[in-house]
Structure formats: structure tokens, C-alpha cells
Amino acid sequence: MGWEEVQQYNYDAYSFQRDFVRCVSQCSWLISAEGIYGLNGNTGFWEFAYNWSS
Incomplete structure (x- = not known):
């Protein structure tokens, strides 16, 4: 299926150190x-x- 070829990313939606x-x-x-x-x-x-890309 098409989804198997999609590149995946993970990102923490909230990080206290970054976002407070x-x-x-x-x-x-x-x-x-x-x-x-x-x-x-x-x-x-x-x-x-x-x-x-990072």
C-alpha cells in the first residue's frame, strides 16, 4: 500500500525545556x-x- 512507502517522523509535542x-x-x-x-x-x-530533514 502507499502508506508503507511514506517517510515517518517522531516529534515530542511538548518539551518543558523547549516550550515553557x-x-x-x-x-x-x-x-x-x-x-x-x-x-x-x-x-x-x-x-x-x-x-x-533534521
């Missing part, structure tokens, strides 16, 4: 073709958090 400053009251993520962005609750800006 950024996630004021909740964590929001945006998944895109190039990787993952996290919304910074302090600034209101999306920050690039993870590149699929």
Missing part, C-alpha cells in the same frame, strides 16, 4: 511541508521549531 517560555497558557503548532512551527504566546509570532 513560549507556551504561556497553551501550545499551538502549525505543521507545514518544511517542518513544524510553534506559536509564541508572548510575541504572537510563529517560530520555526523543527525541520523535517
Whole structure:
């Protein structure tokens, strides 16, 4: 089947060390073709958090 040929990735959705400053009251993520962005609750800006190729 087609899913057997799809590359797989693992990513911890929440890491205290990485996210506690950024996630004021909740964590929001945006998944895109190039990787993952996290919304910074302090600034209101999306920050690039993870590149699929890394």
C-alpha cells in the first residue's frame, strides 16, 4: 500500500525545556511541508521549531 512507502517522523509535542517560555497558557503548532512551527504566546509570532530533514 502507499502508506508503507511514506517517510515517518517522531516529534515530542511538548518539551518543558523547549516550550515553557513560549507556551504561556497553551501550545499551538502549525505543521507545514518544511517542518513544524510553534506559536509564541508572548510575541504572537510563529517560530520555526523543527525541520523535517533534521
